[in-house]
Amino acid sequence: MDSTRGEASGTEALYPFLSPAHTDVGGVLNEVRRSTQDKVREIMALREQVRLRDGRKLVECAEAMAERFRAGARLFAFGNGGSSTDAQDLASLFLHPGPGWRALPAFGLTSDIAVVTALSNDVGFDVVFARQIGAFGRPQDIAVGLSTSGNSANLLRAFDEAARRGMLTVGIAGDRGGKMAESAGIHHLFVVPSASVHRIQEAQTTLYHALWELTATALGPAD
Template structure:
């Protein structure tokens, strides 16, 4: 069992080191876009499936509550939390549209959409980005593997250099915390 634990830590550290080398510029770009969005009085909408839904909720809570320092509450909404909306939209329009419809209802030009998908190919995430682009939103992706189709629809797609879902998700929450630190430092 100790070897398993050691190997998982080593995998995590390896992906973190690769991410630190290859993603700094992309993360910085995303931070600047999100800080500017908030400074202009706009909001952040976050979404993803499964563990990525949990990450969206976690990051949104850091905005509306607080991350590290005391500051005003900031506008962020996880589109993964309203079970009535998710099930009604899923039932009436199909699961591929559960985030798209919410973006159409809630987003305004200048808002930032943060879509999270380890593959970069989740249909409902991609549709939400397409809807956001039509409205004038800024699309920021957190993905992995090779970035998938999110490479085509995001102003910034932060692609974690791993093929392993768990390692990608671990980096996504670290990146979310880096974004929250940038917000804290500018509010």
């Protein structure tokens, strides 16, 4: 099979207006506009679905996180690929929230590339987060892991290690939650019900921003 042709057909399935058959510029622009509007409506509906289903759970999770922070907790966030970037964004949101908000100790476990590559090379990629949790985690701390599939082995290992240490664990997954939905090591799990990685990550970003704001509100303004 010609991989180039396969890739092109896949792209055209997502964005049919990119097909070489389209030569009408005005028509292409109209299709781009319709496609963008469809995706906006899709993510708005997905966010509303998550809000209606998990709104109360988000409040409960935020209150539990605020209680931990009051006791001196630190937050550790982790994920793979695009979820790694989201985990670092989540950590920076808690650590540097902006004027008027309380700064909270939060760390992204993918930020130190030397640690990640050393553990991956010398021990195995499955332990890159669990080993860090094991080294730094204390009973009052918080572990937050993000995955679009919910099946990442290194996240599951990290959640098990965090739960074993008495940490509060928060999972943010997609689709049906994958193996994260079956894990006894996750205290609070939020699942974005979509098969699209793009829509999942967009909704997850909204979800953890809401989780931060609810936690920050529960803690009150900066002194």
